[in-house]
Amino acid sequence: MIGTCVYDFCTAIIQITTKTVTKGVNIMKKKALSILLTMAMAAATLAGCGNSSTSAQPAESKQEADAASADKASEEKAPAAEGEAVTLKLFSNLPDRKNGQGLVEQMIIDEYMELYPNVTIEVETLDEEAYKTKFKAYSMEGMPDVVSIWGQPSFLDEVLEAGVLAELNEADYADYKFLAGSLDGFRKDGKLYGLPRNTDIEGIYYNKKMFDDNGWKVPETYDELLALAKTINDAGIIPMAMDGGDGWPMAIYFSDLLFKITGDYRELVSNALATGDFSDPAFVQATQLLKDAADAGLFQTGYDSQDYGTAMNLFTNGQAAMFYMGSWEASMALNEDIPQEIRDNIRVFTMPVVEGGKGKATDIEAWNGGGYAVSAGSAVKDEAIRFLNFMYQPDKLSKYGWENGVGMSAQDQTEYMTGEETELQKQFVELVNNATNTSGTTVNDCGPSAFKTRIESEIQGVSNGSSSIEEFLTAIGESCK
C-alpha cells in the first residue's frame, strides 16, 4: 500500500510539473486551471496513505449555466433527502473546466448544486493516464461516489471484476434516448454498470483552404491518400500530423484500416484475443497498410516520438495539412487559440476505402468510450445515482455538449440542432446519419490492458520499420495469454 502511495505521489508530481511546463511553453494555456487541480490532487495523494482526501474546488462557470433548463429541471424536485446535507464526490478525467467536455460537466454540477442547495459536489480531476492510476488506488481505499469510466474491456474488465461499480437499473433509462448499442460496452452479464457520455468518431481533419489553394482533392481510396501524401510532401508541407508517441492513435488507425478491410472486425478480433493468434490475413494487410503510410511519408518526421500536443500544433499552426484524431477535437473549430484562418477551414473526412476491402466508404470507425458510473461502496448511493440520472437527462450532457461543440453524445441530439453549428459539427452529424455501419470499440481497447499496453508500444516499432509485421502480430498475440 505504501508502495502504491509512493508511486501515486510520483505520478502526481510528474503530472504537476508536466502541466507547469506545458503552460510555460505555452502549448495549452487553457489548461492552466488543471495545474491547480492537480496540485490539490498531489496534496490528496500525500494524505492518501492516511486515507483522508482533499478535493479541488469546482471552477466558477455558473454564469454559463443555462438558466432556462435549470427552471425546467426544478419542476422535478427531489423526493427525498431534501434539506439533509449531502456531499457527493465526483472523480473526473476532465481537468480543463473552462473548455469542451470539462466545461459541460462543470455547468451541470453547478446547476445541480443550485437546484439542490443541500447537495455539495466536490470535484477531483486528473488527466486520463493519471486518472486511471488513481482510480486503481481508490478501488483499494474506497471510491468517490461518481466516477468517470470507459466502457471498454481494456478498462472495465478488471474494474467490474473487482466489483467496485454499482449496478444501475436499465429500465430507468428507457426515455433517455441512448443510441442503439451505445450501452453495450457498459454491461456485464446482462447488468448495466455505467452510462456512455460520447459517441467517438475517428476522422481525418484537414485544412480545406490549404487543399483548395493547392488543388488537392479529398482522397476516395487509400491509394489516393498515399499518392496525396507524396504531392503534399513535394509542396514542403507535412501531409498528416500523427500523435504516434502515445501509441493509441496509431492503434486506432490500424483499427480503422482493419474495419475498411473486413467490414466488421468484432468477431475476428475477439477470436484472435481468445486464442492469441493474430495471423489472419486481414491483420497482416492492415499492418502493411499502416506501414505503407509511414513509408510513404504520410506522417511527420519523428511521429513515433511526438505527443498529442505537438502533433495537434503542427495542424493548428498550418504546418500539416491533415490531422488524424477523434471527433472530440471538433471543438477546434471554436477554439480561439487557433488562428481564425485555420480554425474556420477545418473540415473532416473518414478513412478512405481500401481496395478489395469489404468496408464501404460510409462504414465508419466509431465507438462509445468514456462515461460515468456510481461507486458500489458509496455511502450516498441513491443521491449519486440521482445526480448521474440528472446529468444524463437528454437536455443536459447532450444539449450542453452540442452547444459547446464537444462532439457527439451517446444520446439522440437531433432536436438540439440550431443550424448555427460549425461546418465541422455538421459534417460529423452527416457522417453519423449516413453511416451504413460502425466499428465498435477499437482493437487496442478490445482486450485486457496488458494487450493494450503492448499493442500501443509495438505498433510504433512495426510502423517505423524496426520490427517486422510478423514480429508485431506475434508480440501482440503473446500479451493475450
Add this chain to the structure above:
Amino acid sequence: MRFSKKKVEKGERSSEMKKLYSNKLVITSLVLPGLLLFVFAILAPICLSVYYGFTDYSGMGNFNMIGLENYKTLMHDKVFWLALRNSLFLAVGFICIQHPLAMIVAAVLDKLGKRSEGFFRCVYFIPNVISVAVIAYLWKFIYNPDFGLLNNVLKAFGYTGKINWLSQQNAIWSVLVVLIWHGFGWGMLIYYTGIKNIDPVLYEAAAIDGANQRQTFLKITLPMMKGVIQVNVTMAVISALKQMETVYLLTAGGPNNATQFTANYLYQQAFKAFKYGYGNAISVVFIIICLVVTVALNKIFEDREG
C-alpha cells in the same frame, strides 16, 4: 576564579551528557524515529513487494498466489532485459563520458580564479537547478525535427535534411545526451569541491620541482581525488539504474521501447497494464540488481584502496 568555575560547569555538563547518552531509554528515543522511518518507508514496502511479486494481483479486487510464475515470465520478457541493458548503457555513458568531462571542467575551473570561476561554476550548475519536467520538454523541443533548435542550427550550416533525433535508432543516444547534460553540474560540483580540498602546498611543491600542468593533474589532483571519484561513480551508477522521470517525460520509453528503462518499465507494467503483481516481481529483481551493483562497486574500490 571565574574561569575555573566555568570549567567545572562544563565538566559537569559533559558528564551529565554522558549519563544521558548511556541511558537506554534516551538512546532508543533518539534512534527510534530513524528506525521507524526505515522500517515503514523502506523495509515494509520491500516486504510487501516480495509478497505481491508472488501473486497475480491486478491492482484491484481479489488475487491468487501463483508462486514463481511472475519470475519465470520475467526471465523471458525481452522488454525487461532491453530496459536493463539500457540502464547499464546509461551507467557506462555516465562513467565514461560525463564524469571525465566533469572532472576536467572542475580542474580547469579551479585554475580560472576570481570572478570567472564563480560565474562558470554557476553556469554549469544551472541545468541541475531546473526541474526535470522543464528539462524534458526543453529537449523535446530542441529535438523536434520540424521546428527544433538542432535541425535549425544544422540548416544554418547548409544541411537541409530532417534528422529524427528521437527515432528508434537515435533515441537512446539523444536521451543519454540529455541525462549527461542534466547531471553534469552535480558531478562537477563534487569534483570541484574535492579539488579545492587538496592542500595547495602540494601544488607549490610540484611547481618548484618543475612539474607541468598535465603532470600536476595526473600525479597530484587525480590520486588525491580517489575518494571523491568513488562517491561520484557510485552515485552515477545508482542514478542511471533508477532513471525514470526524464525518460518518462521525454519519450515514455518509446518508440517501441527503444528508450525503455527498468524503473519506467516497472511503472508501466504495474500501473498501466494492470499487472501489479508482475510489476512487483520486477521491482524485487530490480532491488537485487541494485544491491549487487552497489556491493560490487564497493568491492572494486576497496581492492584498489587496499
